[in-house]
Amino acid sequence: MDAVLAVDVSTSMNESDVNKVSFEAVKLFVDMASVQGDKIGVVAYTDRIMREKAMLLMKDASDKQSVKTFIDQLDRGPYTDLAVGVNEALKVLENGADPAHTPVVVLLTDGNNSLPAGRTQEQSDKELAGAVERAKTEGIPIYTIGLNADGQLNQSALERIAGETDAKSFVTSSADDLPAILSEIYARHLKLKVLPIQELNGSGAFQEVALDIPNASVKEANISIMSGSPVELKLSDPKGTEVPVPSDKILFSSSRAYSLLKILQPAQGTWKLQVKGAPKDKIKINLIYNYDLKLQMEPLPTQTWKVGDDVAVQAYLESGGRKAGDADLYKSLKATLIVKDLQTGRTEEKPLVSSAQGIAGSYKLPEAHEYELKVRAEDAGYIRETDPVKLSAAGAAGRAPSPQSGPEAAEPGLGAGAWAAIAAGVLAAAAAGLYGLALWHKANKGFVGQMVIEVRDEDTGERTTPQYRKLDAFKGKVTLHQLLQLAPEFAETKDMTFRPGPNDSLLLYNGSACVIEKGGRVLDAAGGKELRAGDRIRIMLSGVHRSVTLEYIK
Template sequence: MNHTTSVFRLLLTLLLLLTCSQGAWAAGADGDTHIDAVLSVDVSTSMNESDVNKVSYEAMKMFVDMSSVQGDKIGVVAYTDQVLREKALLKMNSVSDKQDLKKFIDQLTRGPYTDIAVGVSEAVKVLESGSEQGHVPLIVLLTDGNNSLNAGKSQEQSDKVLSDAVKKAKDKGIPIYTIGLNADGQLNKDALERISNETNGKLFVTSSADDLPQILSEIYASHLKLKVVPLTGITANGDFQEVAVQIPNSSVQEANISIMSAKPVEVKLFNPAGQEQAIPSDQIVYSTSNAYSLIKILNPAQGDWKLKVKGVPKEKIDINLIYNYDLQVSMELSSSISYRPGDTVPVKAYLQSNGQKATDAELYKNAKSTLIVTDLDTKKTQEVPLAVSAQSFEGSMKIADAHDYSLKVKVENANFVKESAAATISAKSGAKAPETGTGTSEEPKINWAVTGGSIAGALILIAALLYALSVWKKANKGFVGQFVIEIKDEDTGERTTPQYKKLNAFKGKFQLHQLLQLAPEFAETQTIIFRPGAGDTVALFNESGCVIEKGGRVFDAAKGKELKSGDRIRITLQNVNKSISLEYIK
């Protein structure tokens, strides 16, 4: 098949999709399963008093432990009046990934001076460069809120940088949750409150690690629209004491049980069949620290589990539970081209789990559903209750004015709050498509709504043609230059002889694995992709779990990273203890 035929087949497919897209349409669920989080921590020497017990380090490690076993991305910024150390957003794909990140946190050191603007602005930059589409972004800022600037920087300069960074976070929908560390009573609460309020985050104040489970649970739950479920707390007596843990339905992806005790605890866990579970195991992750213990049950069976906790006598132990659901809300609306004041818009919504319509009646049984309608002209919002049935939520809204409206469905029960993606409808045209079979004898009138739709369809088709041509050109663009490749065995320190790989034989894209002669031990490099860049550059796209560094600094290339002639990068493999050095030369 030649390239021209391929282009026209693509166009034909797009045309068929356009002409067949009649009937009801759905506003899909928000992709809120995973998060992209940057933990920005003040590591100035002043924290020796404000954070004498390194509560900030414990908080960051607990946040890492609470994140999903696979899929969440977390980065770290350690700052004074400059960035001392940094980890770009890294995807958590295993328990060992979390252990590596927590080890990095434990190795952070302190330095002189403080400038909160540095911590906030750098965290925003990390999210801008590495955030993944569909993930929910956030920043957790840990500091006492006080600046200590060196002689070369004024407070006015710092305030300007901070104001710009906060505005950028707000514009991009990035909430900043601040944890104010107040061991010495010198917390600048007002400064932290402004940062959180302006970005729709929240301020928490603590001087003790005892508060961390509740704080981190609330941040994690609030951001993912989950709810913290307090379990029965206990006062330890030296024996195992039983606490009930209910898994309400089969859509629970992870159950996170946080156990707060200033002294060590022992735990046992029993499934609904009464069988004791090995801790840890393939399905149960167990993390401990100086301030907390965390049990994460993966894909737990529905039913009543039993947790048994043994603590030091008279020690008060608090226990909380957060369910992480593989659950979204999908909303369906009529496909009417236009509406007018007085029209009734029917709405139907349902829950989805694992990409399929959820059929578990228990999910709907105690749920409350609301249609949230925002008049985009007046900015006023109203909530319309929806009726709940065994497998859906149904209702309608009546259009009051010739305005544009945004609609979304919220579903809430004791364990979660979920919202559908928003959909927009318009009542400004004031005309609807004519009814069929009316038998009217009036002279036909032009339906500008339909005509406009036809014009829009033609424009879409033209855009599709241009897009297809650009895709074809991109797929056939060649490369220039070559890569110099060296492979280092991290166990022995031995390096291979540099190999020179010319790139002019490739078109459109190629895998790093191809440059490595498809060696099986380097199979994980199949998802490290190179494409032609602007001018004589190469664009690197990393979809693997490998860590890539340039100049000793880790960067995220999920959305592409340009390599110019002379650039040298280092790729650390995950499945074998080897690293690959690449230098691009023309």
Template sequence: MIITLTAAILSLLLCLPLSGFAAPAAGDTKIDAVLSVDVSSSMNESDVNKVSFEAMKMFIDMASVQGDKIGVVAYTDQILREKALLKISGVQDKQNLKSFIDQLTRGPYTDVAVGVNEAVKVLESGGGEAGHVPLIVLLTDGNNSLNTGKSQEQSDQVLNQAVKKAKEKGIPVYTIGLNADGKLNKDVLERISSETGGKLFITSTADNLPKILSEIYASHLKLKVMPLTGFTANGDFQDVTVNIPNASVLEANISIMSSKPVEVKLINPAGQEQTIPSDKIVYSSSSAYTLIKLLSPVQGDWKLRIKGVPKEKIDINLIYNYDVQVSMELSSSISYKPGDAVPVKAYLQANGQKATDANLYKNAKATLIVTDLDTKKTMESPLTTAAQGFEGTMKVAEAHDYEVKVKVEDANFVRESQPASISAKKAGAAAPAPTAPNTSPADASSATLITPIAWIGGALVLLIAAALFALSLWKKANKGFFGQMVVEVKDEDTGERTSPQYRKLNAFKGKVELHQLLQLAPEFAETKQIIFKPGPGDTIILYNQSSCVIEKGGRVFDAVQGKELKNNDRIKISLQNVNKSITIEYLK
């Protein structure tokens, strides 16, 4: 009865009209990035000075001072270390990531599939936030070198599944091949990047890695790397001009590449020397680079003064991070025919508002991109640039459906508007307008019954709500599980692991102790206080009332009040009474 009434109420609710929601204007884009690096022993020869570590640290330093998420995976033929996506909220978070990289060690064997697969899992576990774009950077220096316990066929199967999942979830994989010995398997890396929408980079020397990582950062955010005038150091301060072209620059990243330390000074457009670092200037350096990040810098020519070791070659690059989006306006008509000219207007937005800075439009070029959805052909045509906008016309060629968008590009950035669809196909017959019903005296008299009926209806709704609440409590206490747990036990003294044990969860109702999944083995008695309960949307909620330490992605977390586990989430539980750890992966 309760279910029937609930269905009726839901049917009535679904019949009510829904208000439309306008999407808010997009602000500056944030990234969810996983840096997956090959730490096999062969890297000791191809990357003697661990420049790959420095390149990853430079990528971290280039990330926004707040909002970006970055994780790290260090792999051989297995995961040696990993750090879950960390949301950056300040300099200390970046330092934590860089310190983690400094602690990485190297080991035998290589399996690229492991690096890709784990990076996808890290993004699945901690990514997906609105306004964030995911990416994976995969670095390796050679072909697979597998342990005797794993075949190439098994590796290929894992890689194919990981690439498929990355493609489905819109995660581009940027692959970097360090081809120091000339034996790199380029085809595998090319397939990974091309199938996922990433890009392949090949280099014969690790010295190029910082530059490649900066290109990936810029490319993914639709920014451009601007090389500034480099020089050979003479031991004195040498000047380089850094132009801030307009007021919409959120951050200006100045990267100085030198294998030896440099000293820097910075003069603003007013001629005043700046304190480095300060609240508006972030400074970081390593053995391979120095990076200066200007936050909301003043428009104009800044002077960068650099003193390097004599005869040392110094390269300088600049990447602007813009809060700029493109908004497109089409004619309000909803039906077109071949031969129609459709007016198109577009303008730039900054901070969610129409940009009024004429400098943003000064050197910008706008292109109208029209895709015929029937023939799959795309045509591009230039738009006219006005003082504060772009204008043009789309000519409807055939009675087809079309997708229309505007791309704006200048020396520093590339942006595209959200696509819009128009149709030039023959419109269907218009639906007849609804007619108002006639009102009779009987109808008028029945209106007097509305008030008491409303009261009765309200009371009924309250009764139903109470019944539903009681039903929900009963269901919560007896809710079933979905999926299974994959359980492995590792002896921390010997390093030996048990084979993965698959424990189906559908036999349990309401809750299950970890000790039950471990078949109530006496040595694991402390896991009685680690409890799993069904969560919303086929998730599981973990509660830890024990003294065991629980990690996810290399980070310890507190689960006293509950911690949600989603499909493919993997955790490590370090026991206190015995020197063993338990790895658990939840699979739906």
């Protein structure tokens, strides 16, 4: 996750948020972020930028503390201009974002614009509309939080910002609700779920709460405790052993508005949390799991089908870059195939079957239209979706054989006749047999790693959201056209081929008219060029005015 938190620090917040709970809520968001890997920036705005903190990579607890210390030092100022806050948040994000991360902006304000002399509402609205359009184009959701303490909030403006960027708008009249709202934004953006565990009335004594860790793919368990007064905590693992708080695998942070317990790589089973709060203090306990899980769809054998064909769909959960082997992950999983008719805009959902082998089902193509398919899987703690795949039922041809299976996947010239000749050679001479076996191994050698793909429209400058393609689903070779989901507009890339190379590298062969650049120089790959992990190339298509950027990562 790459997140920028844009916080209204106008002087009106002194009345709507007397205790600076908004600052505490923002710090809770920081604490819930993963211990390592997320990047977070902060923008404090009025009608100008009061202070800002550039995107900081979270490597350990000290990095989170650096962001929280910065938040504590923010001052108030006169006036408010939403356009200033949104524009600057996008700039901070764009300057420090990691293309492999999911971007998000969280915007918090307590009212309408209050502009200084010389600045008109029309100017602000125009700049805000431009910023929102930029965020929409770049796939950056902007979640908005309106603190409506005095009834002066421009709720429609905040709803429009969130709605146009595929986010959500929140409104509350009490600053005390802000920690819960920030928790929901965190969970929603990462397709997680906030699980309300229990609501207690403090008694001055310890009260026990059960925390269930459902499987081994939970990377972090975030237990947020919101209360009016500080609480004391004790924690026991599933074996009943009390675990020190804090310790190496148990992180603890607290403030005036919340306490957060983060369990790293928690053991599966039921943990026991004991909470002691002040008498009559209301204590709300929520749980958010951070999962190391992705949902991947198996590549379809072709993009062109006939009306009435059954499209077999298979998907699987992936953990740590590999297919998840934990059968428990699929036990309570609700899987759905979402089919969108790209001509009518109609969306249909069909249930899929989950088993220890993964997710499977099929869809019968009803009309000669273009379709988009994706799989959604939902469990108690998370929601995951695959990247969408497009296909056409308008072609005369039916299903084609899988491009990465059978003798056709072998080296050029090694067709069915060649395979027969090799088989005969095996019977005739051991030397010929060994040679044929070597060629077979080469043709079926597996890939490692994945390819990050981004397409740019050279006329408008618009870029697609980076897409990740796992290479281990292919054997022997894969074309760029396959990685681009066989989209017709990229048909020329079928002559651009990748093969497994030595030491987990890739060998790129370019038989197309496309121009390849690496490091600003033209790369001649007609005879093959090696790509290593971290290498990035740009491919200029000749048939359409677009370019494709590829990065090979492990």
